[in-house]
Amino acid sequence: MNISHIGLTGGEPLLYPELLDYIFDYKFDRKITISIKTNGFWGKDIEKAEKVISKYKQKLSYISLSYDEFHKEFINVQSLKNIIITAKNYNIPTDVVACCLKSTMSPGDILNELGESAYLTKFCYQPVISTGS
Numbered sequence: 001m002n003i004s005h006i007g008l009t010g011g012e013p014l015l016y017p018e019l020l021d022y023i024f025d026y027k028f029d030r031k032i033t034i035s036i037k038t039n040g041f042w043g044k045d046i047e048k049a050e051k052v053i054s055k056y057k058q059k060l061s062y063i064s065l066s067y068d069e070f071h072k073e074f075i076n077v078q079s080l081k082n083i084i085i086t087a088k089n090y091n092i093p094t095d096v097v098a099c100c101l102k103s104t105m106s107p108g109d110i111l112n113e114l115g116e117s118a119y120l121t122k123f124c125y126q127p128v129i130s131t132g133s
Helices: 017-025 046-056 077-089 107-120
Strands: 005-008 033-038 060-066 094-101 122-128
Touching: 005 017, 017 046, 046 060, 046 077, 060 077, 077 094, 077 107, 094 107, 107 122
Parallel strands: 005 033, 033 060, 060 094, 094 122
Antiparallel strands: none
16 A cells, blocks of 8 residues: 555644654655645735745645634634635645534635635535534
């Protein structure tokens, strides 16, 4: 079995830059691509997004961004826009994934917040229901 792709998820993988550097710089004995699932906190300005994406561009094959009612409280949507635009400039595909409750933020709300950058990324949403007490 030959592994050719590694997916980094979290929590938030970009909170561990030393570990990311280790993985991205590791001398695999074959071609490896790497994807990241992130909330995008690190894209708060375009220069920061550029710095991160350009650093990993050789092996970075995909960026998946989480954004929904939960993430909105902590992450400014401009961070996602900066990442989407910068990734597009490096030909690195992105998606935005949202979990939406029927009674709260809708997929259309998120697309409206993404504005023009919504045309540069895939968008996926998962309808969810509240559970627990």
